[in-house]
Amino acid sequence: MNIYKAENELNKTKPIIDVQGLVKNYNTHQAVKGISFQVKRGSLFAFLGTNGAGKSTTIEILCTLLEKTSGTIKINGISLGTRKNNELIRKSIGIVFQQSLLDEKLSVKENILHRGRLYGFTKQELIENWHFVKQALHLEEIEHQQYETLSGGQKRRVDIARAIIHKPDILFLDEPTTGLDPQTRLFVWDTIKQLQKELNMTIFLTTHYMEEAAVADEIVIMKEGKIIAAGTPHSLKEHHASDQLSITFLEETIGRHLLLEKGLSFTMKNGIFTINVPSTLEALQLLKEWEPSIHAFEVIKGSMDDVFIRLNKEEIGDEQLIEFSHSAQ
Numbered sequence: 001m002n003i004y005k006a007e008n009e010l011n012k013t014k015p016i017i018d019v020q021g022l023v024k025n026y027n028t029h030q031a032v033k034g035i036s037f038q039v040k041r042g043s044l045f046a047f048l049g050t051n052g053a054g055k056s057t058t059i060e061i062l063c064t065l066l067e068k069t070s071g072t073i074k075i076n077g078i079s080l081g082t083r084k085n086n087e088l089i090r091k092s093i094g095i096v097f098q099q100s101l102l103d104e105k106l107s108v109k110e111n112i113l114h115r116g117r118l119y120g121f122t123k124q125e126l127i128e129n130w131h132f133v134k135q136a137l138h139l140e141e142i143e144h145q146q147y148e149t150l151s152g153g154q155k156r157r158v159d160i161a162r163a164i165i166h167k168p169d170i171l172f173l174d175e176p177t178t179g180l181d182p183q184t185r186l187f188v189w190d191t192i193k194q195l196q197k198e199l200n201m202t203i204f205l206t207t208h209y210m211e212e213a214a215v216a217d218e219i220v221i222m223k224e225g226k227i228i229a230a231g232t233p234h235s236l237k238e239h240h241a242s243d244q245l246s247i248t249f250l251e252e253t254i255g256r257h258l259l260l261e262k263g264l265s266f267t268m269k270n271g272i273f274t275i276n277v278p279s280t281l282e283a284l285q286l287l288k289e290w291e292p293s294i295h296a297f298e299v300i301k302g303s304m305d306d307v308f309i310r311l312n313k314e315e316i317g318d319e320q321l322i323e324f325s326h327s328a329q
């Protein structure tokens with residue numbers, strides 16, 4: 001393998017986004033307070049936080065639209081900061097903003113080709129790329145329709161097509177499904193997942209919908225400019241959301257006795273005892289111990305909603321932060 005090829009292979013195993021100690025001050029207000037995180041190549045990465053947490057500020061910096069105050073950022077192995085490097089970075093990213101950038105009066109095809117020309121493609125390349133996005137985003141039936149006449153979901157698909165006309169390695173999506181009805185949201189979401197899976201595109205997403213974040217490979221949660229938790233949806237749920245264990249005992253009095261013996265608080269309705277357990281493993285331990293007395297049981301896993309609500313209620317000290325694990329699956 002020659003050196004260039006070997007370096008290329010090595011780059012593929014490195015994080016595609018590497019942020020270390022990022023700070024952004026707006027005059028005296030510190031919007032981003034020294035955050036560090038990494039994004040794996042080809043992953044679906046969700047960036048969460050309540051309003052004003054610093055998500056848009058961070059995304060705008062990563063997309064070279066806003067200058068950082070300090071910290072280091074590498075995108076696709078390129079250090080962000082110099083004019084030349086920022087230009088290179090811009091070629092490898094696509095961005096879908098909350099507000100569309102397309103011309104209302106032009107047709108879908110005209111809009112996309114217009115955008116494509118800005119990348120300096122030859123005529124042949126431009127046509128090829130148009131066919132690529134037309135197919136990827138299912139634009140065949142609307143290609144000649146004026147942008148302003150499209151439905152909300154169709155507009156989003158065209159916005160994404162615009163963002164990936166140059167086949168970027170990373171697609172940044174700032175709340176791509178906000179304002180869409182549930183069915184359209186699902187459709188747009190399927191398209192995003194398809195881009196990730198079929199084109200191995202890295203998707204960097206902000207969303208307020210927890211069920212969308214739940215299918216991400218990695219999640220980072222921000223609050224007031226800091227990262228308060230990071231990891232896979234599974235690890236976040238294990239650490240920050242309790243499971244609900246519902247049990248019907250063979251005899252109600254025995255059940256009551258077992259729960260009181262352990263000092264567990266519970267609710268009881270129609271003979272079903274319900275308790276909160278910190279993890280599924282603890283639920284399993286209790287079930288094993290009580291097995292001879294159990295008639296039926298159900299474990300309901302904590303959701304990403306629970307994680308988000310719990311984390312935003314808690315004031316979390318630095319020592320409690322989950323280490324961002326690049327190898328976490």
Ligand SMILES: Nc1ncnc2c1ncn2[C@@H]1O[C@H](COP(=O)(O)OP(=O)(O)OP(=O)(O)O)[C@@H](O)[C@H]1O
Pocket residue numbers: 026029031049050051052053054055056057058
């Ligand atoms: N241009 C600016 N000048 C001064 N303060 C700003 C500016 N832009 C953002 N801020 C402040 O920085 C903080 C982070 O804002 P940011 O827009 O990054 O948050 P966000 O997490 O994206 O919120 P949202 O979910 O509402 O979009 C907020 O307190 C905001 O008021």
